Amino acid sequence: MRILICNDDGIEAPGLARLVKAAGLLSDDVWVVAPDGKRTAAGSSLTIARPLTMQRVRPGWYSCSGTPADCVVSAMTWLFADARKPDLVLAGVNDGRNVAEDLAYSGTLGIAREATFWGLPAIGCSRVKNPHFTDADDQWLGTLIASLWRSRADWATDGHWLSINLPTSLPAEVRQPRIGRDKIARKAEIMESDGNRTVITIPRGRDHASQPGDENAAIDAGFISINRLNWFGETRLDQGLLNGVLGPQQAS
DSSP, X not given: OEEEXXXXXXXXOHHHHHHHHHHTTTOSEEEEEEESSOOTTOTTOOOOSSOOOEEEEETTEEEESSOHHHHXXXXXXXXXXXXXXXXXXXXXXXXXXXXXXXXHHOHHHHHHHHHHHTTOOEEEEEEOSSOOOOTTHHHHHHHHHHHHHHTGGGTOOTTEEEEEEEOSSSSOOEEOOBOOOOOBOOOOEEEEEETTEEEEEOOSOBOOOOOTTBHHHHHHTTOXXXXXXXXXXXXXXXXXXXXXXXXXXXXX
């Protein structure tokens, strides 16, 4: 079994090392392609028609100068171009939860989304800030991933991936909450202002808003949140609306 692991916190991130240890319980054929620095909120953006630098940092580990999703693309088009492709793509473990609007912003989930474009099962893993780590956490996460791998026929359908959010302490029970609302990037801070030129910063952080039954509520209550996501994003319009916009002869 070949596993590819990527992240958005960078090649030196502790969460990446922990996920590699967890994946090692499933396979000894584990590869890492991760950004050469932190790429928070990079979403699923790609670097097109511009150079990417791939640096081998140790056997099986490569840093990438691009985005988190670039790490998947570079692995598939370069690292594994003439070799066996991965059976599973893991992303994370992200330093902080990925909930609500993070489905669009998160580089961790952007990795999983990109993997599905290549027809690969993918799991994005995130954990709350400042968790209570124990020596058993990595093995427990590996057991969870192994269980999900065995049941992949039930969740790894075309264009779908899993998002896992781990709470402060493990082990924990699993919940499938609804997707909530907890907007990041709500304000701007002015750093410099000089005539027509203004420098602003969008600070990190969120309100941690939650409603009963959403991801934040489940995570804060100590549960593991698992959601199956997809990239289709389509909601069909009523045919009557199209008829009214285009006319009955053109709407089809």
